[in-house]
Amino acid sequence: MAPARPCSFGLNHNNNTLGLLLLLLLVLLLSKSSCEASELRLDYYASSCPTVFDVIRKEMECAVQSDPRNAAMVLRLHFHDCFVQGCDGSVLLDDTVTLKGEKKASTNIHSLKGFDLIDRIKNMVESDCPGIVSCADLLTIAARDAVILVGGPYWDVPVGRKDSKSASFVLANTNLPNPDDSLLSIISKFLYQGLSVTDMVALSGAHTIGMARCSSFRSRIYGDFEATSEKDSTSETHLRDLRSMCPPSSKGSSSDNNVTAMDYVTPNLFDNSFYHLLLKGQGLLNSDQELYSSVFGIQTKELVKKYALDPLAFFQQFSDSMVKMGNILNPESSVHGEVRKNCRFINT
Template identity: 75%
Template sequence: MRSSLCSGPFILQFILSALFILKTSLHAIASDPPLTLDYYASTCPTIFEIVRKEIECAVLSDPRNAALIVRLHFHDCFVQGCDGSVLLEDTITLQGEKKASTNRHSLKGFRIVDRIKNQLESECPGIVSCADILTIAARDAVILVGGPYWDVPLGRKDSVTASLPLAEANLPKPNEGLMSIISKFLYQGLTVTDVVALSGAHTIGMARCESFRERIYGDFEATSEKNIFSESHLNNLKSICPPLGGEDNISAMDYVTPNLFDNSYYHLLLKGEGLLNSDQELYSSVLGVQTSELVMKYAADPLAFFEQFSDSMVKMGNITNSDSFVNGEVRKNCRYVNT
């Protein structure tokens, strides 16, 4: 059951508004070239077909691949903007982001991106950036598991840098509190509505025991309904994730429809069964007045969720790296800066 906090919501709203204004002002200082829907119309007209076919093959072979691609896109955009930096490997002269604590065990799908890039290099050499590939691939992956369509603005360049420290600082963590999560989204120019809508991507995908152990041995019982089904689910989670060991054991974040992009995730939050603490906080936190209302809205109206998710994905995809527009490139290999 949710509790209330008298003046908390007003203080929270003031802080969030101030952070958002600050971030918006910082973005206004630099004017990046606009992204456009027809960026590759003349230079690589088959781009969408090539990406779709490769993603279709990957998702049909394993539906979990859809979540892997969406996660890659998210983790890319929250560090230096959507610039393909998450794809870079460590080299003698460059430290990538893959070994950050939030990425080390959770990011996969790199070979899928490699296959798409190889196809595009054969068809349109030196034209399509890896950052744009990730953006289109995430959209197509969502569609293939039942999610909504949205138009994808294009024209990003690949960065020649990466930032492990920013990956550590900017990416939300599984056991993080609501205020910290919201602040990280606001820093990217995203709103509280975007937080709740984009979190809905957890309707697909898996989480490692290490990410949800604290939750299931912590307040899961307190937030969940007291019935035989909830107790059975918790017991199952504990069998997957013991108090010690089994860090790599996995469970679906939405155990009801794990391979279908729908609004089931929000129904689980209403029942107090969010797998990650960062998920359940959206509904159960005493500070979550606005987020809990949005959770209830998306649980009741799947169309509203789909519409907002689409809008929020475009907004997230438009987080740009100003430096990459000036000093960036189109990588020949998504894992390495061009030589």
Template identity: 70%
Template sequence: MSSMILITTLISFLAFGSHAADHSLSLEYYSSSCPTAQQIVRKEMECAITSEPRLAASILRLHFHDCFVQGCDGSVLLDDTFTLQGEKKASTNVNSIRGFSLVDRIKNKLESECPGVVSCADLLAIAARDAVVLVGGPYWHVPVGRKDSRTASNELATTNLPTSSQGLLTLITKFLYQGLSVTDMVALLGAHTIGLARCESFRDRIYGDFKATTVMDPLGETYLNKLKSVCPATEGTGGENTSAMDYLTPNLFDNSFYQILLRGEGLLNSDQEMYSSLFGIQTKKLVQKYAEDPVAFFQQFSDSMVKMGNITNQDSFETGEVRKNCRFINT
């Protein structure tokens, strides 16, 4: 069966399982109840990213990891309690997500200004947009009106979230399940133009097929040697060491991530698969397009972020709340 038939079959099968929907989200939701909400979030994000640029990627990743589990409902922010097992300690999250203290600070400011009005899920969606803008990326309008879930799912966090070692068809499956297209996937993974990855996420890649995909010129050799110095081959050593996923402009949101993929130098297997996989007929063309046209990338990324942000949890709209503290459900 050809790769195109495989992907087409996959899309047809999963189309019935997608659950992305827009349940009454609007741009004007807080216009009367908390008109300064977005300004409050923006101010706190500016202060945080000025002092620690890495937080831009952290907040963006938090929003992503929230939306892929139960929809964008703030469930990723919940701490474990005696009666609730949260998502933070799931294998896909435990060493991957951070930025919770910044969320706490923003929430405290919002509660001081507009008590009990702005949900943590909306806070995260707005903050993710501001994170991108503050490091040079595109602006988009964020529809709001989400409710915070009173539940979380460690199990869904483990199964729904993509991982760095997965192949292209598995990645496509996980995005399609959320109602996100192959185009959305390629654009959204462009978020890896900022942020760091841990050694244990790319060890197999650099000691595996990195040379097979890479243009092994002096630049490629130097890059691979640097990665190996950061991440030793022996399991259990250097696992906490990190490297930028975009070594060209690690703190700037631009399209150089895709240019790195064209050279075969993607740090994560899951990223490089979009260009190098035998099944990547459509994804390869999109990688080439975004590498050549930053405007096209920015436009699609903005559209796909809105689409991802509209993945909603029907239960949270019916039984959800606006948490006073993003770490715990209201008592």
């Protein structure tokens, strides 16, 4: 069907046509400007800050050698950043009189660490290339290096992100998956970000190096962990250890902050052990075990089996999905964002 012709309302037809052409031209120019502003490239800093990748890698090497848990901390920061407004560095912003940040959201307040490490890397980058590299790019590069340094795969990181001048406490509470989420809830949160079920299962594999608080898995170890877990001496000993460090007490108890590895077999190595634990029913978080045990998880169950059997397939998909997640941009900051001098505060 042909599009309806616009009404002239008594205007001269030629003038009206000229006006429409000018409007279309303006829209095209704005669209082109927006695309250019948000375009990510591998060589974005090739001339303006050629040392940035080396500086970040060296700082991450020192951090992970000092404490392997720093790898998981930085990776989690990147994930929590990208799921709220896109990968724009908003998760790094502190609260101020005029801005409510994301750090104190229920999904972040007890789980996010590593901010001092990002500050340290930022200071080193600024000393080489002041005002050039965004905190959003820095965090994305550091997350890639974190994975490599604990045995995970390499992937190229397109750069050129701008830092947001805003944050969203509300979206931090609604967009991010929770430890007790059902499979359908987790899938919906990933699809909302433009990430597929395959991306979700692969990215969940990041928990092979993560830690979890007692309050995040208490309901699991006093619920269906025993029912889903394979019965052997190792799993029974593991369950006793978990219950010992996480007693069945009410919310807000002193034991809530006790932590344990989500992959107790190889906690400091990025591998596919996480998926082997799911096959045994030993996923620490309910949201993780749901990938294999949920009655709705026909596709996710097959992917868990695939990555458990084929570590190379997991590494390849994890790399592809990390690039895809890293390319979730904040349209506002892509056009009107900045390069923060301090990752905790908007430039004045």
